[in-house]
Amino acid sequence: MIELNVPIPSGKLGPNGRAHWRVRNLLKRAYQEDMWIEYACLSIPETCPWASAVVRYDWYSTHQVDADNGIGRLKAALDVLTGFGAYALGAIENDRDVCLSYQWHKVHTKGEERVRITITEVKS
Numbered sequence: 001m002i003e004l005n006v007p008i009p010s011g012k013l014g015p016n017g018r019a020h021w022r023v024r025n026l027l028k029r030a031y032q033e034d035m036w037i038e039y040a041c042l043s044i045p046e047t048c049p050w051a052s053a054v055v056r057y058d059w060y061s062t063h064q065v066d067a068d069n070g071i072g073r074l075k076a077a078l079d080v081l082t083g084f085g086a087y088a089l090g091a092i093e094n095d096r097d098v099c100l101s102y103q104w105h106k107v108h109t110k111g112e113e114r115v116r117i118t119i120t121e122v123k124s
Contacts, residue, residue, distance in 0.1 A: 014069045032087040
């Protein structure tokens, strides 16, 4: 099992974001780079990359974000966890065989806002 705490991604990265594609791309790359820098030294288990996994997002924020928008905004984070792209940690072989779950939790201050990502291997 791998557990990460990441900042909440910009609303412009979500499916309802109305930013220009170039702005979205810059935001995505910046988010991926920040996440990769933070967790590049993370000890990934020897058995990685996993062929299939369960990825659980626990979203902690002051206002509620529905599952579609939360999962959509975290696509950049999922890309970092897979073995693709410039900022790949390589914990998951491919996001095709990933089961995603999402849960929103209320916090009282902006300083407490974050997303906890838990990745668990599914053994076949």
